[in-house]
Amino acid sequence: MRLFQNSGLYPSYLPRLNQLAAKASTFAARRDASLQDRFGAAHILEPVLDGAPEAFFTNGDDKVLQRQWAREQGMKGTPTLEAILLAQIEHHGTEVFYNLDPVRYPSAFVAKLPGCVTKTLCWRAAPSGNADLTAYGAVLGNFPSILESWRGKGCRAELFFPAVDPVMEQYGRGERPIDVAFIGGYSRHHGARGKTLEQVAALAADRKLVFCLDASRLTRLAESAVGRLLPLRKHRRPDVIARIARQPLFGRDLYQLFGSAKIVLNGAIDMSGNDRGNMRCFEAMGCGALLVSDAGNYPDGMDPGQTIVTYEAGNDCIAQIENCLQNWDEMKVKAERGRRVVGDLYSKERQWALFENLLEHI
Template sequence: MRLFQNSALYPSYLPRLNQLAANTRSFAERRDVFLHDRFGASHFLKPVLDGSPETFFTNGDDEILQRRWAREQGMPGEPSLEAILLAQIEHHAAEIFYNLDPVRYPSAFVAKLPGCVKTTLCWRAAPSGNADFTAYGAVLGNFPSILDLWRGKGCRAELFFPAHDPAMDEYAHGERPIDVVFVGGYSRHHRVRARTLERVARLADDHNVVLCLDASRLTRLAESAIGRLLPLGRHRRPDAIAAIAKPPVFGRDLYELIGSSKIVLNGAIDMAGTDRGNMRCFEAMGCGALLVSDAGGYPDGMQEGVTIETYATPEQAAEVISRSLQDWPRSAEIAALGRGRVRDIYSKDVQWRAFSDLVGRL
C-alpha cells in the first residue's frame, strides 16, 4: 500500500519549527525534525512514524519544506504549493491519499490527483462552512455529530480515532510539581472555556496552576498599550487569568509539561455539541496526567470516575480539581488506569488496522 499522508502546520507552531530546524538544509532534514517533535503525532499513521519507504509524509502548507522538495526535484520557476503537492503525490506513485488539511485541499484538489491514486480519505472533526469534501472517498472523524453533518452534505463519513503516541511513554515517570495545567486557545469564541479558566485560575493562590494560552490576535491587541485605549474590554482576559497566563507550548515541550502536571484541565468548544474526545484528552491521558474535562459523551476508555474526572459548570471544575488534589493518591490511580486504557485501546497498531480496514471497504 503506497500511502501519502498530508498534514498542516498550526500558525503558532511555525516559529518553534523554524527554530528547531534552523540548521537543516534539505526537505528530509526539516521533515524529520518536525516528525521528531511529535506535533500532531496522534494523527500520523504508523507507517509514517516508522519511516516506511512505501509511505510519504509532508506538510503541504509548509512553504519552506515544500519549496525545498521542488528545488531538489528540479521543478522550474516558482510552482504553487498545490502544484508541488500534486507533484509529490505523483512522484511517490501514491495509491492512498490521506489528507489532514482538506479545507485547503478540498474536492477541487481531489479532481486533480494523478491516476495512480485509487483511494482518498480526509480527516475533519469540525464544521467547515461551505467547504466541499464530497470528492473524497470518506471523511474521517471521532465526533459522531460532526460525521452526521458531513453525511448531510453528501459525504461518506466514517468513525476514526487519534492514537496514543508511543513517544508519550518517555514522559512523566517522576514527580509532578505542577498541580493543574491548561493548554489551548483563548478568544471571544471560547465563552464557557473563559469562565472555567477564570474560576480555576483563582486556585493559584494555593496551588501551582499553569495556563498556557494561545490568545487570539484581537485578545493580544486588547491587552496591548494601544488596545487599552480602545473599547475592547470584553476581549481582554480577566485579571485572574492574565496574571498567570503563559505562551502556548507544542510538541515535545507539551508532552514534558503534561508529564510534569498532576491534572490537565480540558474544555471542549461548542462545535462538537455533547461529543467529547478532542486531542488534549489523548495527550493528557497518554502522558499520565489526570484528565479533568467537561461532561459529555466520551469514547471508550474515557469513563468518569474510573479513568477521568468530569465537571458540568465552571464552579464544579474548580471543585473537582480541589477534591482531586486533596485525595491525590486516589486521583493518581485513576490517571494511571487512564494511561493504560488509552495506550491499549488507541495504540498505533489499532489505528493502522482500522485505517487499513477502511481503505479495504472504500
C-alpha cells in the same frame, strides 16, 4: 500500499519548528524535525512515524519545507503550494492520500490528483463553513454529531480516532510538581472553556498552575497597546488569566508539561456539542496525568469515575480539582489506570488497523 499523508502547522508552532530546523538544509531534514518533535503525532499514522519507505509525509502549508522540495526536484519558477503538493503526490506514486488539512485542500484539489491515487480520505472533526469535501472517499472524525453534519452535506463520514503516541511512555514517570496544567486555544470559539479557565485561574494563589494559551489574533490585537484604544474589550483575556498565561507548547514540550502535572484540565470547544474526546484528552492520559474535563459523551476508555474526572457547569470544576488534589493518592491510581486503558484501546497499531479496515470499504 503507497501512502501519502499531508498535514498542516499551527502558525504559533512555526517559530519552534524554525528553531529546531535552523540547520536543516533539505526537505527531509526539516520534515523530520517536526516528526521527531512529535507535533500532531496523535493523528500521524504508524507507517509514517516508523519511517516506512512506501509512506510519504509532508506539511503542505509549510512554505519553507515545500519550496525546499521544489528546488531539490528542479521545479521552475515559484510554484504554488498546491502545485508542489500535487507534484509530490505524482512523484511518490501515491495510491492512498490521507489529508489532515482538507479545508485548505478541498474537493477542487481532489479533482486534480493524478491517476495513481485510488483512495482519498481526510480528517475533519470540526464544522467548516461552506468547505466542500464531497470528493473525498470519506471524511474521518471522532465526534459523531459532526460526522453527521458532514453526511448532511453529501459526504461519506466514518468514525476514526487519534492515537496515543508511543513516545509518551518516556514522560510522566517521576514526580508531578504541577497541580493543574492547561494547553489550548483562547478565542471567541471557546466561551464555556474561557469561563472555566477564569474560575480555575483563581486557584493560583494556593496551587501551582500552568496555563499555556494559544490566543487568537483578535485576542492578541485586543491586548496590544493599539488594541486597548479600540472597542475590543470582550476579546481580552480576564486579568486573572492574563497574569498567569504562558506561550503555547507543542510536541515534546507539551508531553513534558503533561508528564509533570497531576491534573490536565480540558474543555470542549463550543462547536462540538455534547461530543467529547479531543486530541488533548489522548495526550493528557497518554502522559499519565489525570484528565479533568467537562461532562459529555466520551469515547470508550474515557470513563468518568474510572479513568477520568468530569465536571458540570458552574463552580463544579473547582470542587472537582480540589477534591482530586486533596485525595491525590487515590486519584493517581485512576490516572495510571487511564494511561493503561487508552494506551491499549488507542495504540498506533490499532489506529493503523482501523485505517486499513476503512480502506477496504471505501
